[in-house]
Amino acid sequence: MSEIIATDLSKQYGQGDAAAIALDQVSLRITTGEFLAVMGQSGSGKSTLLSILGALNTPTSGTLTVDDLNIYELNQDQRADFRREYLGFVFQSFHLLPYLNVLENVMIPLAVIAEPRKNKEKRALAVLAEMGLDKKARRLPSEISGGEQERVAIARAVVNDPPILLADEPTGNLDSKTAAEVMDLLARLNAKGRTVVMVTHSEEYARYAGRILRLADGRLLGKPD
Amino acid sequence: MNLNAIAIANIKRRKAKAAFVLTGLIIAVATVVTLLGLRQAVSANKLFQLEQYGxxxxxxxxxxxxxxxxxxxxxxxxxxxxxxxxxxxxxxxxxxxxxxxxxxxxxxxxxxxxxxxxxxxxxxxxxxxxxxxxxxxxxxxxxxxxxxxxxxxxxxxxxxxxxxxxxxxxxxxxxxxxxxxxxxxxxxxxxxxxxxxxxxxxxxxxxxxxxxxxxxxxxxxxxxxxxxxxxxxxxxxxxxxIQQVVESRFQAMDHFEKFAYGVSGVVIVVSGLMVLVSMMGNVRARASEIGVFRAIGYRRGHVMRIIFLEAGILSLAGGALGYLLGQVAVRLTLPLFIIGEMDESVLHHAAHGDPLLPVLPVLAIGLAVLVGLTASVYPALMASRMDPNEALRAI
Structure with missing residues (x-):
């Protein structure tokens, strides 16, 4: 179970005349194993929503609960533990560490877990094999293609086996063929029971999701598809 | 893969910055070791000279x-x-x-x-x-x-x-x-x-x-x-x-000791500042990396540990190399400070004459680690307090 319930989430940046409302009274429920796409124009609040769902950005008001855990009532360390156990992040620009090889990048989330190195390596190699990258495990990020880097980023996001995957424009920096491969990969991960929440501009890739949320000026538009 | 591996990999990647920190620590430790060694040797030599006064x-x-x-x-x-x-x-x-x-x-x-x-x-x-x-x-x-x-x-x-x-x-x-x-x-x-x-x-x-x-x-x-x-x-x-004899003995040694401790203190402070500035620059340059660490579930303590591990590794190396450099410097500069013939006993005093000196290698490394870690407290706190969301958006 990893049901996400957001209730009246609002986020305001700045104060007084300089105040900007990024998210306005957004409520939603994401059920376990769902694939949800969040769409909207630039500045519509979709990345803010994703960061709040990812326990990275404290909302100005509203609540977020995951498995009955009120996320923003947790302290910083508890929220870090929540992210480690529940969430996997896929960033638009990959954010791989250039000085670590592919295998080491995938193992980053495991670095703070008390487990023998061999086991960690075994887990990371298994995930890389799933992504078709086990042969390139010892290469640096600069030595592989953009699509492969994205797959490494996804491997890093799932190596901890989190129930929820949050992806911010995962196809934003990829050509259409590579982007389609990445979407297939996300769909496969979802098919295995993982909840996937993906922010995208692309109608084409949003169709991989079972449900699409549309945001404009920080508000949910209409009823979810 | 553990936090040590991340710290070591980052040191290898940022060789120039690591070398800068290392140089600061080596200079500080070498200076302290050299001055302590010289003080001891000169003290032994001076006493020997004064004993000739009857x-x-x-x-x-x-x-x-x-x-x-x-x-x-x-x-x-x-x-x-x-x-x-x-x-x-x-x-x-x-x-x-x-x-x-x-x-x-x-x-x-x-x-x-x-x-x-x-x-x-x-x-x-x-x-x-x-x-x-x-x-x-x-x-x-x-x-x-x-x-x-x-x-x-x-x-x-x-x-x-x-x-x-x-x-x-x-x-x-x-x-x-x-x-x-x-x-x-x-x-x-x-x-x-x-x-x-x-x-x-x-x-x-x-x-x-x-x-x-x-x-x-x-x-x-x-x-x-x-x-x-x-x-x-x-x-x-x-x-x-006979005050002339007694005071000259104490004054000469007092002046040299004050000079040695003063110079050591200044060099330690300067090297601490070098470490501080370098580590702060390091943290700022790694904002996105720290954002990723925090996003994937690293606690603030984990981030601090990475910074301290980097500083600690460099400090250990700086302490050891600084000690060796200091020993070489003592041997090279001793003839400039010794009155009369320099025999093995003076060199022996430089290395072992003070009760502190037999543990000098440990003290030298300890000093480097103390300076390195103390100077890294603020950068480590700064890193741990980075808002992961801000850090990721800043890219």
Whole structure:
């Protein structure tokens, strides 16, 4: 179970005349194993929503609960533990560490877990094999293609086996063929029971999701598809 | 993969910045090691030199005398009440704390005598102690080994026209000249020196002494304490340290120590600032990386640990290399600071003379780690407090 319930989430940046409302009274429920796409124009609040769902950005008001855990009532360390156990992040620009090889990048989330190195390596190699990258495990990020880097980023996001995957424009920096491969990969991960929440501009890739949320000026538009 | 691996990988990646931090720590540790080593060696050498100066404590009979001399011209003195020192009393000196540090005790009896029609000052002394108390003496012939022998100061010998083997009539006594002192420029040039017993008999002061000299320079006994203890042991005497010797010893060492500690302190602060600035730049340049760490579930403590591990690894290396460089620097610069011949004992003092120095490698590495970690506290806190959302958006 990893049901996400957001209730009246609002986020305001700045104060007084300089105040900007990024998210306005957004409520939603994401059920376990769902694939949800969040769409909207630039500045519509979709990345803010994703960061709040990812326990990275404290909302100005509203609540977020995951498995009955009120996320923003947790302290910083508890929220870090929540992210480690529940969430996997896929960033638009990959954010791989250039000085670590592919295998080491995938193992980053495991670095703070008390487990023998061999086991960690075994887990990371298994995930890389799933992504078709086990042969390139010892290469640096600069030595592989953009699509492969994205797959490494996804491997890093799932190596901890989190129930929820949050992806911010995962196809934003990829050509259409590579982007389609990445979407297939996300769909496969979802098919295995993982909840996937993906922010995208692309109608084409949003169709991989079972449900699409549309945001404009920080508000949910209409009823979810 | 663990946090150590991330820290080490980052050090390897940012070699120039790591080298900058390392250089700062190496310079700091090498400077401290060099100055401590030099201080120790110079101290040993200085003490050795000062020990050549002979007596540094004099014991005089207590009196209410006012000396009437100015600019080297003596006009006598006004004595009100001069007490006597009995020779036996002097043995009390060996009962004081630090007595093991007394190198020589030289009783002296003084008096004016007629020698070949001239008034001359006669000094009776223990010539065994005299070799320690007056190491600058150079004698043509020998010092008196027996009673009724006399050693002449250079000027006295010239005025009396005597040489070794000649006989000198002093009062009603005939003394054989055993040797002549080479000119020293001191008042010794004017004197006649005989064994203590001979002088006491001639001067009719048997069992009495006019003064005593003590050589007590040592590494670990404060001279003022020794003076106080001797004064307590010999209550009817005036005990004085020869301040010129004592103060020069302490002042020279004090100045060098202050200089050494001052320079060490400044270099440590500067190297700490180098580490601070470099680590802060490192943290700022890694904002996105820290954002990723935090996003995937690293606690603030984990992020701090990465920063401290990096600083710790560099500090350990800096401490070890700084210690080695310091040892080399001590050996290279020691000849510039040593007066006279530099032997192995001086080098040994540089490395082992101080109780602290045998553990110097550990202290050097400890100092580097302390400086490195202390200077990294703020950068580590800064890294741990980075808002992961802001850090990721800042890219």
């Amino acid at each position: 007596a540094n404590i004099v014991i005089l009979p207590q009196s209410d005398t006012l000396a009437l001399s100015y600019g080297g011209i003596s006009l006598g003195s006004v004595s009100f009440d001069v007490r006597k020192i009995h020779e036996d009393e002097l043995q009390q000196i060996y009962t004081i704390p630090y007595s093991q540090n007394i190198a020589a005790l030289g009783p002296v009896v003084l008096g004016v005598v007629k020698a070949q029609g001239r008034n001359v000052l006669l000094a009776g002394m223990d010539f065994t102690a005299a070799t320690v108390l007056r190491p600058w003496w150079r004698v043509v012939g020998t010092v008196p080994d027996f009673e009724n022998q006399v050693l002449l100061g250079a000027e006295a010998a010239r005025l009396l026209s005597l040489g070794p083997g000649d006989v000198l009539r002093v009062e009603a006594n005939e003394l054989t000249v055993s040797g002549i002192l080479e000119p020293s420029g001191s008042q010794d040039d004017q004197l006649l020196f005989t064994p203590l017993r001979t002088a006491q008999r001639i001067l009719d002061k048997e069992g009495l002494v006019s003064m005593a000299e003590v050589a007590a320079l040592c590494h670990d006994c404060p001279i003022e304490d020794m003076v106080a203890y001797i004064s307590m042991a010999l209550p009817n005497t005036q005990v004085m340290a």
